[in-house]
Amino acid sequence: MKLNIPFVSKLISFYYDGFRNMSAWGKKVWLIIIIKLFIIFALLRLFFFPDFLNRKFENDDQRSKYVLENLTNSNIADD
Amino acid sequence: MIEHIDVSVVDWSRAQFALTAIYHWIFVPLTLGLSFIIAMMETIYVRTGMEEWKKLTKFWMTLFGINFAIGIATGIILEFEFGTNWSNYSWFVGDIFGAPLAIEGILAFFLESTFVAVMFFGWNKVSKKFHLISTWLVAIGANLSALWILVANAWMQNPVGMVFNPDTARNEMVNFWAILFNPVAVDKFLHTIFSGFLLASIFVLGVSAWFMLKNREEWLSKRSILIAAVFGLASSLMVAFTGDSSARTIAEVQPVKFAAFEAYYDGSKNAELVAFGILKNSDKQIGDKKVKDFVFRIGIPGFLSVMTKGDKDAYVPGLNQLVIEGSDKGEYLSISQKMERGREARNALIKYKRAKMLNDKVEADVLLNEYFRNKKFNEDYFRYFGYAFLKAPEDAIPNVSVSFYSFHLMVILGFLFIVVCALSLLMLVRGTLMNNRWFLRIILISVPLVYIASESGWVLAEMGRQPWIIQDLMPVNVAVSQISAGSVMATFILFAVLFTALLIAEVSIMVKQIKTGPKQ
Numbered sequence: 001m002k003l004n005i006p007f008v009s010k011l012i013s014f015y016y017d018g019f020r021n022m023s024a025w026g027k028k029v030w031l032i033i034i035i036k037l038f039i040i041f042a043l044l045r046l047f048f049f050p051d052f053l054n055r056k057f058e059n060d061d062q063r064s065k066y067v068l069e070n071l072t073n074s075n076i077a078d079d
Numbered sequence: 080m081i082e083h084i085d086v087s088v089v090d091w092s093r094a095q096f097a098l099t100a101i102y103h104w105i106f107v108p109l110t111l112g113l114s115f116i117i118a119m120m121e122t123i124y125v126r127t128g129m130e131e132w133k134k135l136t137k138f139w140m141t142l143f144g145i146n147f148a149i150g151i152a153t154g155i156i157l158e159f160e161f162g163t164n165w166s167n168y169s170w171f172v173g174d175i176f177g178a179p180l181a182i183e184g185i186l187a188f189f190l191e192s193t194f195v196a197v198m199f200f201g202w203n204k205v206s207k208k209f210h211l212i213s214t215w216l217v218a219i220g221a222n223l224s225a226l227w228i229l230v231a232n233a234w235m236q237n238p239v240g241m242v243f244n245p246d247t248a249r250n251e252m253v254n255f256w257a258i259l260f261n262p263v264a265v266d267k268f269l270h271t272i273f274s275g276f277l278l279a280s281i282f283v284l285g286v287s288a289w290f291m292l293k294n295r296e297e298w299l300s301k302r303s304i305l306i307a308a309v310f311g312l313a314s315s316l317m318v319a320f321t322g323d324s325s326a327r328t329i330a331e332v333q334p335v336k337f338a339a340f341e342a343y344y345d346g347s348k349n350a351e352l353v354a355f356g357i358l359k360n361s362d363k364q365i366g367d368k369k370v371k372d373f374v375f376r377i378g379i380p381g382f383l384s385v386m387t388k389g390d391k392d393a394y395v396p397g398l399n400q401l402v403i404e405g406s407d408k409g410e411y412l413s414i415s416q417k418m419e420r421g422r423e424a425r426n427a428l429i430k431y432k433r434a435k436m437l438n439d440k441v442e443a444d445v446l447l448n449e450y451f452r453n454k455k456f457n458e459d460y461f462r463y464f465g466y467a468f469l470k471a472p473e474d475a476i477p478n479v480s481v482s483f484y485s486f487h488l489m490v491i492l493g494f495l496f497i498v499v500c501a502l503s504l505l506m507l508v509r510g511t512l513m514n515n516r517w518f519l520r521i522i523l524i525s526v527p528l529v530y531i532a533s534e535s536g537w538v539l540a541e542m543g544r545q546p547w548i549i550q551d552l553m554p555v556n557v558a559v560s561q562i563s564a565g566s567v568m569a570t571f572i573l574f575a576v577l578f579t580a581l582l583i584a585e586v587s588i589m590v591k592q593i594k595t596g597p598k599q
Contacts, residue, residue: 014196014200014201014204015196015200017200017204018196018199018200018201019200023141025141025144025145025588025591025592026144026199028588029144029145029148029149029588030148032148032149032581032584033148033149033151036149036152036577036581037152039577040152040155040156044156044159044570044573045159048163048566048569048570048573049156049159049160049162049163049570050162050163051162051163051166052162052163052164052166052560052561052562053162053166053169053170054162060247063170064170064246064247064248064249067166067167067170067171067248068245068248068428068432070167070557071167071171071248071425071428071557072425072428072429072432
C-alpha cells in the first residue's frame with residue numbers, strides 16, 4: 001500500500017498545531033488526563049487490580065474447574 | 080471455596096463498585112447530552128453564518144471538553160474491578176460482554192475520539208461542513224458507546240440469548256440480537272440517553288440562568304436557554320415516557336424489584352401507586368424479614384394496575400405473594416419454588432461434574448442431553464440457578480427503603496424538570512425570564528438536583544436488583560473473588576481520593592471557564 005505522504009504530513013501538523021496552540025484550560029486538562037491515566041494504568045492496574053483468575057491459574061481449564069467448584073460446593077456467606 | 084469468603088469482602092467490593100460507578104456517572108450524562116446541544120448550536124452557525132453562534136458553540140464546547148477529558152477512562156476502572164473483585168462473575172458471564180464491549184471499543188470509541196480532535200483543533204483547519212459533521216459524529220459516537228455498555232448492564236438485569244456450558248462454567252452467546260433487543264436494554268438505553276439529554280439541558284439552563292442573574296452575556300443566555308429548554312422539554316417528556324415503559328418491563332422481568340421500589344407488600348386488584356410516601360420501622364414482616372411501612376402516603380388508586388397490566392382492575396402481586404405465597408393460578412413462582420428449581424439445577428451440575436471427574440463419558444453425555452442441552456430444563460430450572468444459593472426466600476428481597484426513596488426521588492425530580500423546562504421556554508418567549516430572579520435561582524438549584532435524580536436512577540437499578548449480580552442466576556456473594564477485605568478497602572479509599580480530586584478539578588476548571596465567559 002502506498003503511503004499518502006501529504007495527507008500524513010497534514011495530519012501530523014494538524015495535531016502538532018492543535019496541541020501547540022492549545023488554550024490554558026486545554027493544557028491543564030491534558031495534564032490531568034496524563035496524571036490520571038498514569039495512576040489508572042501504571043499504578044492501579046499493575047499493583048492493585050491484577051486479574052484474579054489469570055494470576056492464580058495457568059490456563060482456562062483450571063479456571064473453569066475452579067469456578068465450577070465454587071458454583072457447586074458453595075455455602076454462601078451470611079449477609 | 081466460597082464458604083471461607085469474608086462477608087466484608089462482598090460489602091467492600093460492592094461499595095467500591097458503587098463508588099466508582101457513581102463517580103463515573105457524574106461525567107457521562109453531560110457528555111451524552113451536551114454533545115447534541117453543541118451540534119445543534121453549530122448547525123445554526125453553519126446555516127446562518129452568524130459569528131455569535133460560533134462563539135456560543137465554542138463556549139459550550141469548552142465546558143464539554145473539560146467534562147469529557149476529566150471523565151475519560153474513569154469507566155475502565157469498573158472493568159478492572161470485574162477481574163479482581165468479581166472473578167466468579169466475570170468467568171460465568173463468559174463471552175456475553177465480549178461482543179458488545181468490543182463493538183463499543185472499535186466503533187463508538189474510535190468514532191468519538193477521532194472526531195473530538197477535529198472538534199477542538201479543526202476550527203480553522205477544516206471546512207465548516209466537515210467540522211459540523213465531526214461534531215455530530217462525536218455526539219452519535221458518545222451515545223453509541225453508552226448503548227453497548229447499557230446492553231451489557233441490561234443482560235445482567237434480564238439474562239437472555241445465551242446457554243450455560245457446564246464444561247467451562249461459562250455462558251455462551253447463542254443469539255446476539257436477543258441480547259441487543261432485550262426489552263430491558265431497549266428501555267434502559269432510551270431512558271438513559273434521554274435522561275442524559277435532560278441533564279445537559281438543565282446544565283445549560285443553569286449556567287445561562289447564572290449569567291442572567293449576573294446581568295452578563297444576555298445574547299448567549301437567551302439563545303442557550305431557547306435551545307436547552309426546547310431540547311430539555313422534549314427529553315424530559317421522553318424520560319417520563321421511557322420510564323413508564325421501563326417500569327412495565329421491570330414489573331414483568333424483575334417483579335420483586337418493582338414491588339420493592341413501590342414498597343408494595345400485599346397484592347390487590349385496583350392497586351394503588353404511591354406518589355409520595357414516608358417509610359418508618361414497623362412490625363410488618365415478609366416471611367421472617369421485618370420491613371418498613373408507610374407512616375404517611377399519597378396514593379393514586381388503580382394506577383399501579385394500569386401501569387403494569389393496562390387495566391385498573393388487574394391484580395398486581397405484592398412482595399408477600401412474590402416471595403412467600405406464590406400464585407394460586409400458577410402465574411408466577413414463589414421464591415421457595417424458585418429455590419427448589421435452582422437446587423435441582425445445581426444438583427444437575429454437581430452430577431455432571433462428578434461424571435466428568437470419574438471420566439464416565441456415557442453418564443456425562445446422558446446428563447448433558449437430559450439437562451444442559453434440554454431447552455425445557457434451561458427454561459424451567461437453570462434460569463433459577465442462582466436461587467440455589469439463597470438460604471431463605473426473604474434473602475431475595477432488596478432494601479425496600481433505598482429502592483423506594485431512590486425511585487420516588489427520581490420521579491418527583493423528573494416532573495420538576497418538565498416544569499422547569501416548560502416555564503423557562505414560556506418566560507423566555509414572553510420576555511419575562513430575565514426579571515424573574517426567583518425562577519432563575521430555581522433553574523440554578525436544578526443543576527445539582529438533576530445530578531441527584533440521575534444518580535438515583537442508577538441506585539434504584541442496581542440496589543433494587545439485590546441480591547443479584549445476574550438476575551436469578553448469580554447472587555453477589557457467589558460472584559465475589561477470594562481476596563482480602565483489607566485490600567479492597569484500601570483501593571476504595573484510593574478511589575475516593577482520586578475521584579474526589581478529579582471532581583474538584585472538573586468543577587474548579589469549569590467554574591473558571593464559566594466566569595470567564597465566551598471569548599471573542
